[in-house]
Amino acid sequence: MTTRNYRRQDCPIAFALSIVGDQWTILLIRDVLSGTNRFDDLQKRLGISRNLLTRRLKQLVADGILIKRQLPNSRRHAYWPTPKCTALRPSILALAEWGQSWRGDAGGTRVEITETDSGRAVGVRFCRLDDGQEVSPARITVKRISG
Amino acid sequence: MTTRNYRRQDCPIAFALSIVGDQWTILLIRDVLSGTNRFDDLQKRLGISRNLLTRRLKQLVADGILIKRQLPNSRRHAYWPTPKCTALRPSILALAEWGQSWRGDAGGTRVEITETDSGRAVGVRFCRLDDGQEVSPARITVKRISG
DSSP: OGGGGGGGSOOHHHHHHHHHOSTTHHHHHHHHHTTOOBHHHHHHHHTOOHHHHHHHHHHHHHTTSEEEEEOTTSSOEEEEEOHHHHTTHHHHHHHHHHHHHHSOOSOSOEEEEEETTTOOBEEEEEEETTSSOSOOGGGEEEEEEOO | OGGGGGGGSOOHHHHHHHHHOSTTHHHHHHHHHTTOOBHHHHHHHHTOOHHHHHHHHHHHHHTTSEEEEEOTTSSOEEEEEOHHHHTTHHHHHHHHHHHHHHSOOSOSOEEEEEETTTOOBEEEEEEETTSSOSOOGGGEEEEEEOO
């Protein structure tokens, strides 16, 4: 894959994209993080070929982003996010915020992030690391709201 | 381009990736945002073909991410980021933070974000939108530090 070449650059952004920069990969991670875990369901949501989805899933398992586990009482498998995967949430939600700011239409599905306990609105922002004001990723709720 | 197809999905993440999801595009934006503005310099930094770079720049100008302007006293042009482009900084810096967390080696170039006035360390984090604690994007400094 072409994005593997990014690793020749000594840059953490290039490194990140060498893993998540292939086409469909971030959208696939988006769906696993929002609870779609089975191959057939992922394929339906993304509308890509089974071959391409197989390749992407295999690579994400190899890269430690997803874990593949057999479903109980079934021969089928499902895919689960690792901590390395959930750590991508700020990047993906920052893209969501950018997308809804610049999409240029009032309608369309929006992503709403809130603090789970208080219901207060949360965004991905620049935050001082020493003042304890950041909201833990474990304490946020993400909802998709149809436009 | 394939990522244009993402727009068929009603999703702000897919919309964002329809604009910045093509290969090399985010790395190109990274370089323009850090002050590399001329075609030849961008080509050298990315190491991609002139044709591919031309296509990517043209698309980013068409999408309102970059502005192309003639340099004074020259026939040459340079590329400048629009507000729509600088608004991508949280997404790109969140990827940088993820990359340096999960790269698995202590060495390598790191990206350091600080609050310009105070020098305090800053990160891209989940932040309550109503408590005035976020650091304005205009008040951060980003440095690349060689490993």
